[in-house]
Amino acid sequence: QQQVKQSPQSLIVQKGGISIINCAYENTAFDYFPWYQQFPGKGPALLIAIRPDVSEKKEGRFTISFNKSAKQFSLHIMDSQPGDSATYFCAVRISGSARQLTFGSGTQLTVLP
């Protein structure tokens, strides 16, 4: 049973364009929504995270948009760069779950120069 559904599986964007990756969930008990970035041969690294009490969080070119009623959250990468080419994972955590994160299936982003 997939607790978080991530789309698209792969994404190709031109340099300078906007990359958008979406995640949807069902369980309203989730209370933390991070995004992780993974480069080939490396472990994932935290990129940005949001809690359900806010609808948007921005850090540089990266923005999380959170729609609590639709149970969806998305990552927007503005002015995408070739160095952003990586695999991106959304994740969710159940409130009080002793820090257990459930990850989405991942999106492989390629930014063309």
Place this chain on the structure above:
Amino acid sequence: NAGVTQTPKFQVLKTGQSMTLQCAQDMNHEYMSWYRQDPGMGLRLIHYSVGAGITDQGEVPNGYNVSRSTTEDFPLRLLSAAPSQTSVYFCASTYLGGGYEKLFFGSGTQLSVL
């Protein structure tokens, strides 16, 4: 500062063999976890620990054992390797603070079971 160190980076096993994946962190984090990464399935939690002497099962624990005798070390043992355990394994430790949490991942172990 080394962060999270995993060894080995690569390993090939035959079906039925056992082995231990090592994980050590030097950040004094209480919470540590093991994930496996398979194509199209993201990262799935195998086992986790909330402190020395305390471990619990994650989403896919079958075929794996863990122990946590110290804060620093969290080894993962494959009891009798099966081809279905071919995967990339990541160990992580969790930082809690500032109202958020951050997983620090090791660089992974690529395991092939023949």
